[in-house]
Amino acid sequence: MTEKKNTDVAKTEAPKTGEPQSRTSRRGLFASIGAGAAAAALVNPGKIFAATTPPIPSIRIAKDITDSLAEATKLGSFDAKGGMTGAEVFAKSCKDEDLAALFCCPGNYQIINAISAAGIPAFGGRSEGSMTSAADGFSRCTGEVTACSGTEGPGFTNMIMNIAVAHRARTPLLVLASNVTIATDDREYFIQTGYQQPTTEGLKKYGKRLIAPDRIHEYTAYAFRHLKTGVPGPVHLDFPGEIYNHRFMAESEVKEYYSKEKYRTDSRPHPAPKDLAQAVDMINRAERPVIVAGHGVFFHKAWEPLMVAAEKNDIAVVSSGPMRGHFPDEHRLSASLSPDAFMSADLVVFVGQYSMPSKAERWRFHPDAKAIRVNPTGEDLGRNWPLDLGIVADERAFLEGLASDLPQKKRDAWVGELASARQKYEKQLLDEYEQGVKHSQATNTLHHAVVCKEVHDFLYKGSIDPKQTVTGWGGWTIGNAGARWLRAYRPGQEVNCPYQYSAVGPDLAMMIGAGAAVQLGVGPQAPYKGAPVLVITSDAGIAYSMFELDTAAKYKIPVICVVYNNNAWGMWPSAVGTPRSMHMYLFQENLRYDKMAEGLGTRGEYVRTQDEFRRALKTSYEVAAKERVSTLINVQALKEFTSGKDYPPGNIINPEPSVGALAH
Amino acid sequence: MVSGDTPAKLTREDAQKLKSPVANTKKSMARGRVLFMQNCTSCHGEDGKSEGSLVASATDLTSPQLYKSGASEGEIFHSIRDGAGDQMPAFKSQLDSETDIWNLVNFIRSLWPESARPTVQDDAK
Numbered sequence: 001m002t003e004k005k006n007t008d009v010a011k012t013e014a015p016k017t018g019e020p021q022s023r024t025s026r027r028g029l030f031a032s033i034g035a036g037a038a039a040a041a042l043v044n045p046g047k048i049f050a051a052t053t054p055p056i057p058s059i060r061i062a063k064d065i066t067d068s069l070a071e072a073t074k075l076g077s078f079d080a081k082g083g084m085t086g087a088e089v090f091a092k093s094c095k096d097e098d099l100a101a102l103f104c105c106p107g108n109y110q111i112i113n114a115i116s117a118a119g120i121p122a123f124g125g126r127s128e129g130s131m132t133s134a135a136d137g138f139s140r141c142t143g144e145v146t147a148c149s150g151t152e153g154p155g156f157t158n159m160i161m162n163i164a165v166a167h168r169a170r171t172p173l174l175v176l177a178s179n180v181t182i183a184t185d186d187r188e189y190f191i192q193t194g195y196q197q198p199t200t201e202g203l204k205k206y207g208k209r210l211i212a213p214d215r216i217h218e219y220t221a222y223a224f225r226h227l228k229t230g231v232p233g234p235v236h237l238d239f240p241g242e243i244y245n246h247r248f249m250a251e252s253e254v255k256e257y258y259s260k261e262k263y264r265t266d267s268r269p270h271p272a273p274k275d276l277a278q279a280v281d282m283i284n285r286a287e288r289p290v291i292v293a294g295h296g297v298f299f300h301k302a303w304e305p306l307m308v309a310a311e312k313n314d315i316a317v318v319s320s321g322p323m324r325g326h327f328p329d330e331h332r333l334s335a336s337l338s339p340d341a342f343m344s345a346d347l348v349v350f351v352g353q354y355s356m357p358s359k360a361e362r363w364r365f366h367p368d369a370k371a372i373r374v375n376p377t378g379e380d381l382g383r384n385w386p387l388d389l390g391i392v393a394d395e396r397a398f399l400e401g402l403a404s405d406l407p408q409k410k411r412d413a414w415v416g417e418l419a420s421a422r423q424k425y426e427k428q429l430l431d432e433y434e435q436g437v438k439h440s441q442a443t444n445t446l447h448h449a450v451v452c453k454e455v456h457d458f459l460y461k462g463s464i465d466p467k468q469t470v471t472g473w474g475g476w477t478i479g480n481a482g483a484r485w486l487r488a489y490r491p492g493q494e495v496n497c498p499y500q501y502s503a504v505g506p507d508l509a510m511m512i513g514a515g516a517a518v519q520l521g522v523g524p525q526a527p528y529k530g531a532p533v534l535v536i537t538s539d540a541g542i543a544y545s546m547f548e549l550d551t552a553a554k555y556k557i558p559v560i561c562v563v564y565n566n567n568a569w570g571m572w573p574s575a576v577g578t579p580r581s582m583h584m585y586l587f588q589e590n591l592r593y594d595k596m597a598e599g600l601g602t603r604g605e606y607v608r609t610q611d612e613f614r615r616a617l618k619t620s621y622e623v624a625a626k627e628r629v630s631t632l633i634n635v636q637a638l639k640e641f642t643s644g645k646d647y648p649p650g651n652i653i654n655p656e657p658s659v660g661a662l663a664h
Numbered sequence: 665m666v667s668g669d670t671p672a673k674l675t676r677e678d679a680q681k682l683k684s685p686v687a688n689t690k691k692s693m694a695r696g697r698v699l700f701m702q703n704c705t706s707c708h709g710e711d712g713k714s715e716g717s718l719v720a721s722a723t724d725l726t727s728p729q730l731y732k733s734g735a736s737e738g739e740i741f742h743s744i745r746d747g748a749g750d751q752m753p754a755f756k757s758q759l760d761s762e763t764d765i766w767n768l769v770n771f772i773r774s775l776w777p778e779s780a781r782p783t784v785q786d787d788a789k
Contacts, residue, residue, distance in 0.1 A: 340760070343698075360710040364702045428757045573750035574720030644747035649754045653706055663706070 059601040061554055073119030083249040086216045087114040090244070093220040095120060096260055097228075099174065100144035100522055103131035103513060107151020108178035110244040115147070121520060125509075125551040128155045132162035132175070133506035133545065134513030139171045140323045141470050141492040141514040142523040143299045145227045147174035152238075153192030160199065161503060163234055167203045168500035169322035170295060170354045172232035174223060175200070175207075179238040182211055196238040205233030213246035218256040221263035229264065230376045231354050232299055268300075268394035269376060275391045276401045279349070279372055282389065283313060284407060286347035286370070288414045290335055292657055295321030296352015296376065302396035303327065303491050306351075308403035314411035316345070316418055320353060320657045320664070322499035325488030329659070336488075338421035339364050339655035346370065352395040355500050356384040357664040362656050374398045425658075429453075429484055432649055437610075439647045444608055446635050447647070448478045448564060452485035454610060455536060455562065458617045460487055468531050470514050472497045474507030475538025476570025477642045477651045482536035483660030484652075492524040497535075498662060505544025508561055511535035512548050515557040519628075532558040532624035539565040542593055542632075546600070549630060553601035558624035560617070561632045563593045568639035570651070590636065597632035605633040670762055674742050682738025686766035688773070689787045696771025699764055703755060712775040719751050726775045737782075740769045 075095060076088025084092075091114035102122040104112045116122035125131040128150035135146040150156050156177040166173045180193050187193070197207050206226040208219050223235045251257055271279070283289050293306055297319075303326040310317050310327070316335040317327040329336050342364035350356070350373040357363045372389040375381055381390035391398060429449075436449030460466040466487070472495035473482035479498060488494035495514055497507040511533050521529030542563045552559050572585035594604025603623060605616035613635060620631035644650025654660030670682065686692050701710070708714045712725035728735035733748040744765050747754035759765055773782055 343702075358710075360701050360705055362702055362706050367698060367701075431757060571720070576750040577721050643750040644753045645750050648747060649757065650747060650751075652753050652758075655702070655758070 059553075059599075061601075065554060074117045075119070076114065078248065078251050083247050085110060085114070085244060086213055086239075086246040086248070087111045087244040088118075089216055089248060089254060090220055090239075091115045091118040091120070093217055093224075094118070094147070094174075097145070097220075097224045100142060100146050101135065101138050101513075101516060101520075102147045102149060103135040103138070104128070104147075104149035104176075105131055105151070105155060107155045108149045108176055108239065108244075111176055111178065111239060112149050114244075115149075120147075121516070123516060123551065123555055125512075126547040127545075128158040129160075129162045130506070130509035130545040130548045131551075132159045132173070133165065133509040134516070134548070134551075135173055136162065136166040136169065136171050136506070137472065137495055137497075137510030137513030138517045138522075139166075139173060139513075140169065140495045140510070142517045142525060143301065143492070144517075144523060145172045145174060145224070146513070147176055149176040151192070152177055152179045152196070153194055156194070156196055156238075157199070160203070162506055162509075163200060163236070164203045165501045165503045165506055166234050167205075168355065170232050170299075171234065171322070172227040172299070173234040174227060175204070175234050175236040177236075177238050178244070179209065179240055181241040183242065197236065200234075200236045203234065204236045205231075207236035207238075209238045209240070210243045211240065212255075213243050214248075214253060214255045216243055216246075217254050221256065221260075224260065225264045228266075231296070231380070268397050269392055270397040271374070271391050271393035271401055275389065275393075276398070276405060278389055279374075279391065279398075280402065280405045282347060282370065282372060283315065283349065283402070284409065287411070288316070288341075288345045288417070289313075289347040289349065290316040290318060290342065290345040290365075291349045291351055292318055292320050292353050293327050293351055294353030294355075295323065296354060296395040297399070298323055298326045298352075298491060300352065300376075300395045302352070302394075302399045305396060305399035305403045309399055309406055312403060313406040313409045314415060315349075316341070316414065318342075318657045319488065320661060321355075322496050323492055323494065324496065324659070325493035326491045328489045329487045330489060332415060333418065335418055335421075336657075336659050337425050338418045339658040340424060341418050341421035342366075342657075344417060347372070350374065350385070351398060352376075353664070354380075355664045356380070357656070358384045359386075361663065363664070364655055364657075432652070435648060436641075439641060440610065443638055445638050446564075446608065446610070446613060447641050448481040448637065448651075449485075450610060451478065451562065451564060451613065451635050451637075452481045452536065454613050454617065455482070455534065456485040456487070458614070458621070459534065464621070467493065468528050469493075470495065470511075470518055470525070470528075470531070470533045472507055472511040472514060472533070472535045473537070474498050474510075474535070475504065475541045475564060477566065478536055478538050478564035478570075478637075479507075479541075480651060480654055480660060480662075483654055483662070486536070486659070490524065496662070497537075500663060502662060504538070504541045507535050507537040507541050507545070508559070509545035509548045511561075512552050512557055512559055515552065515559050516555065519555075519557055530625075532560055532621060534560040534562070536562045536564070538570060539563055539567065539587065539591065539593065540569045546593070546596060546632075549597055549600040549602045549632065552630045556628040557630070558628045559630040560620045560624055561597075561630065563632060563634050564637050565591065565593060565634050566637040566639045566641065567591070568642075570642055572639055573643050586639070592634060594632055594634040597630075603629060603631035605631055606636070607633060608636045670741075670745075674746065676734065676739065676742070679738040679742035680734065680736050682736075682741055684737045684741070684766045684769060686763055686770065687785045688770045688782050689785050691787045692767045692770045693774050693784075694771075695764070696767035696769070696774075699759065699768050700771050703758060704768075707752070712772065721749060721751055725772050726777070728773075728776050728780055737766075737769050737773070740772060741765055744768055 087110035436447030474497040714722035
């Protein structure tokens with residue numbers, strides 16, 4: 001951990017002899033008051049400071065934090081004196097269900113305390129919304145169920161945008177919040193009363209306000225059935241005090257108290273034999289088939305049969321969804337960087353594509369291409385995209401069937417077309433980069449294409465294992481560029497932070513959650529346990545979650561956060577036609593996010609040139625890998641780069657589906 | 665990347681003088697429609713009316729009198745190829761040929777009110 005002595009700061013704040021009293025700093029004044037010298041300080045502050053002001057203490061992780069994290073776990077037991085509380089019963093059920101992690105802010109105290117005591121990895125942060133996104137990010141790169149929690153009232157309502165983001169991504173997120181007491185419902189009793197379930201209407205898969213203490217386990221079972229079955233999505237439970245505080249002296253007092261093997265099943269729907277046979281026949285007859293491997297392929301861990309099926313029959317694959325990597329970008333059959341090839345595909349097989357596009361929505365498939373869609377449930381089949389064959393099946397079961405039943409086949413012409421399209425796309429990227437280099441050199445700032453190409457080369461072309469680093473991206477101009485340059489070579493390697501809901505702001509928090517998963521080595525992150533993560537975000541976005549750098553520092557989650565500082569919201573050109581509106585789209589120029597990061601206990605780097613950026617990336621990564629210290633790199637840019645008018649090509653909205661697909 | 669005979673740099677005046685080498689046929693418009701769906705709908709919408717909220721200043725393509733960068737066939741070509749205003753990027757790196765840009769021009773003009781649309785020519789010609 002880097003620790004700086006701030007004695008220099010203290011020294012510069014001490015007023016010089018003869019300066020007016022009004023120059024006395026608040027910090028210095030309070031320090032003096034603390035020493036019992038307030039009156040004297042007001043009379044002659046300079047003399048008192050010189051004599052008594054101690055150095056300002058360094059930022060550090062409190063011993064109470066490390067001691068707390070080292071405490072032994074403790075599951076509740078009916079045999080204990082006092083039995084078990086509702087919160088302990090709930091926490092034990094979550095432990096039994098392998099809840100992967102909890103991200104929260106204080107509030108809902110009994111529940112979060114019981115979950116942490118039970119040994120489920122728990123992280124406390126600075127705002128409920130950001131911690132909700134941290135839980136979302138953890139899940140997006142592991143596929144596991146995670147939880148977030150906040151207090152009733154402001155804590156819960158602070159989570160709403162981030163719950164919506166998780167909902168659009170179909171994240172299996174367990175949303176928890178306390179909610180006053182049943183006894184005081186509708187009385188506006190004291191503070192924070194509010195109806196939670198209507199607030200998350202349309203943003204969840206399932207929700208329930210618990211009102212019967214003895215049914216707490218029954219509703220935990222409801223929650224995990226929804227979280228672990230079919231198409232995932234957020235589940236929201238709100239807890240009145242009567243529920244989590246209730247004491248159970250014996251197991252028999254809890255209704256429906258039986259194990260997960262009895263309240264839910266791991267059985268998965270397999271494709272009907274005739275459906276599988278028809279799919280095999282359609283694929284085999286097609287000349288240029290492509291599989292769109294959506295998030296269901298990742299959540300249901302179907303990447304291995306996907307690879308076998310694709311390689312057996314030379315089927316192109318594009319990895320799609322709020323995470324990428326379930327089919328590797330560098331594979332000869334990957335179409336993720338070959339958007340121009342989609343037009344000639346004659347069969348599209350959507351597997352686990354939960355957020356379906358419409359045909360008229362920028363997806364580059366020919367309108368006459370035939371379509372198969374595979375989904376774990378039937379109610380969504382045929383929505384938005386007309387199908388030639390709809391199949392209800394678990395993604396893994398379907399792809400195992402394909403891998404088994406498809407014949408060996410070579411499609412050299414199709415594979416060659418994919419390669420040509422990739423070459424063309426990569427040339428476009430390089431053309432944009434070369435223009436960006438010129439713009440950067442002309443302005444002494446860094447263009448978004450240059451920033452992202454440098455990150456690309458550093459992570460994938462240097463000494464680091466290209467599969468190692470989990471990345472995420474967000475923001476508008478920089479987000480679109482980042483998506484074009486970041487790669488995914490293995491499952492869970494890339495998080496598409498703004499996926500579908502296009503929220504600005506959760507990026508850093510989401511990647512702190514992903515970073516926690518990598519530190520713990522959960523699921524597909526196990527081989528890369530302990531590696532740093534990297535996020536590319538914007539100056540608009542960072543404002544929403546930058547305080548979570550404190551959380552990253554506190555838990556030693558190493559994140560490299562690249563902030564594209566162009567002094568504006570990315571949508572500033574929307575004000576060009578109405579000049580009096582422009583001020584609403586702009587920030588102060590040259591703000592120093594690197595300094596703010598230092599103030600939060602992490603490192604800060606400030607760069608304006610390619611060389612500076614390369615050095616900053618190298619140093620930041622080394623420190624992250626060796627010392628688990630995070631760095632924010634403030635990359636100074638210009639807002640005008642967003643517009644192609646003066647700095648062509650401007651902001652490019654990415655083709656879909658492909659790397660950088662934002663909408664679906 | 666677009667390749668073709670049109671000069672790499674065009675002024676607005678140059679663009680006004682451009683004449684489409686691609687006949688305004690149903691076949692051309694059909695190809696233009698496919699390209700429109702793939703490249704244009706996020707800002708201009710499926711119907712070209714630009715009623716979504718992604719870009720505040722996207723032009724309503726169904727009203728040629730509102731085109732800020734000109735509504736002649738050459739000016740539309742210029743806007744697509746080289747970008748327009750502060751927000752519309754150049755599409756020359758994303759489209760294969762000048763022919764495809766002209767196909768897009770033909771489709772976009774098919775969105776105009778009937779009285780303003782150019783005459784549709786026979787595909788055989």
